[in-house]
Amino acid sequence: MDLNVHDEMTCQVRDVLDRVGDKWTLNVVHQLRHGTRRFTDLKRGIDGISQRMLTVTLRALERDGLVARTVHPVVPPRVDYALTPMGQTLLKTAWELIEWAQTHADDIAGARRRYDSTAG
Amino acid sequence: MDLNVHDEMTCQVRDVLDRVGDKWTLNVVHQLRHGTRRFTDLKRGIDGISQRMLTVTLRALERDGLVARTVHPVVPPRVDYALTPMGQTLLKTAWELIEWAQTHADDIAGARRRYDSTAG
DNA sequence: CAGTATCCATCTGGATACTG
DNA sequence: CAGTATCCAGATGGATACTG
Numbered sequence: 001m002d003l004n005v006h007d008e009m010t011c012q013v014r015d016v017l018d019r020v021g022d023k024w025t026l027n028v029v030h031q032l033r034h035g036t037r038r039f040t041d042l043k044r045g046i047d048g049i050s051q052r053m054l055t056v057t058l059r060a061l062e063r064d065g066l067v068a069r070t071v072h073p074v075v076p077p078r079v080d081y082a083l084t085p086m087g088q089t090l091l092k093t094a095w096e097l098i099e100w101a102q103t104h105a106d107d108i109a110g111a112r113r114r115y116d117s118t119a120g
Numbered sequence: 121m122d123l124n125v126h127d128e129m130t131c132q133v134r135d136v137l138d139r140v141g142d143k144w145t146l147n148v149v150h151q152l153r154h155g156t157r158r159f160t161d162l163k164r165g166i167d168g169i170s171q172r173m174l175t176v177t178l179r180a181l182e183r184d185g186l187v188a189r190t191v192h193p194v195v196p197p198r199v200d201y202a203l204t205p206m207g208q209t210l211l212k213t214a215w216e217l218i219e220w221a222q223t224h225a226d227d228i229a230g231a232r233r234r235y236d237s238t239a240g
Numbered sequence: 241c242a243g244t245a246t247c248c249a250t251c252t253g254g255a256t257a258c259t260g
Numbered sequence: 261c262a263g264t265a266t267c268c269a270g271a272t273g274g275a276t277a278c279t280g
Contacts, residue, residue, distance in 0.1 A: 014143075015228070016221035021141020023273070039242050050274060055243065065231025076241045077280085086227055093220040100213040101136035107206055108135070111185025143253070159262050170254060175263065196261045197260085 019064065020094055024049055024057045029083065029091050032067065036082040066090055139184065140214055144169055144177045149203065149211050152187065156202040186210055 019025055024046065031037060031045045043054050058081060061067035066087035072078040083091065139145055144166065151157060151165045163174050178201060181187035186207035192198040203211065 012225035012229070013218050013221045016217075016225070017141055017146070020217070021137055026137070043242095051243075052245095052275090053273065056273085063232055063235040064228045065235075066228075071242095075280095077243080079242065086224055089224070090220065093217055097136075097140070097213055097217055098133050100210065101133045104206055104209070105132035105136070108184045108186075109132070112183055115183040115185075163262095171263075172255090172265095173253065176253085191262095195260095197263080199262060 019060065020090075022057070024053055025061065026094055026098070028054070028057050028061065029066070029087060029094070032081060032083045032087070033091060036070075036080045039079050039081070042081065061087070139180060140210070142177070144173055145181065146214055146218070148174070148177050148181065149186070149207060149214070152201060152203045152207070153211060156190075156200045159199050159201070162201065181207070 027046050027049070028042065031042055037045070039054070039058075042058075043049060043051065046054070049057075058067060058069070062069045065084055068082050068084050070080040070082075072080070147166050147169070148162065151162055157165070159174070159178075162178075163169060163171065166174070169177075178187060178189070182189045185204055188202050188204050190200040190202075192200070
């Protein structure tokens with residue numbers, strides 16, 4: 001596989017990396033790991049996220065078929081979010097990268113300290 | 121593990137995701153998969169990258185201990201870049217996410233078309 | 241409760257010019 | 261060859277106010 005920006009394959013990969021690499025997506029996906037959650041419930045579970053960014057992130061995940069959105073026609077409104085099967089496979093795969101990050105966090109922090117103290 | 125932005129673990133994970141999720145890092149890492157490469161060689165291998173962004177990306181990878189930079193004191197200058205052992209484990213792990221992206225690219229594209237045609 | 245709308249600061253990265 | 265320096269456009273996301 002080639003990662004060049006101008007072939008077709010790469011643009012698809014960039015789409016996915018742009019989604020996964022943004023500020024809130026993995027956090028939202030992680031919140032949904034055990035099943036259905038409501039909007040406000042998610043907002044409480046993700047420290048620091050704004051109402052706007054939760055909406056934006058959920059809409060993008062829904063658009064990509066990674067999260068299912070269910071509106072219950074009641075008053076007050078109730079909307080449920082859950083991972084689709086494809087969303088669950090994303091969680092599983094992305095989690096390995098997160099575990100890599102955890103495993104190597106100290107090494108990276110140490111490398112940065114050395115680099116910054118050497119170069120100034 | 122918790123992904124909340126305010127605990128320590130998450131900030132480390134965000135560091136890594138910010139690195140991997142940026143526009144050029146994985147492309148550069150991928151170019152180095154078979155061994156040492158020179159600056160101009162890398163630039164030729166990555167379609168669309170500017171000189172500035174190749175430098176910025178390589179410096180960040182070097183700072184994190186993922187890439188080793190070797191300067192040969194010759195004229196004209198010769199600088200070699202290669203993955204460190206840690207850089208090689210990153211390539212391996214990140215590649216699984218890229219394979220996920222390839223596997224599900226059509227599903228995601230289809231989901232987007234359906235979403236966009238339904239909602240307008 | 242679950243959003244939408246608007247405005248704005250910051251960050252990312254591209255273009256261009258210059259250099260040891 | 262392998263960079264550095266500067267400038268600038270566009271994307272990202274936070275704050276705030278409003279709503280069915």
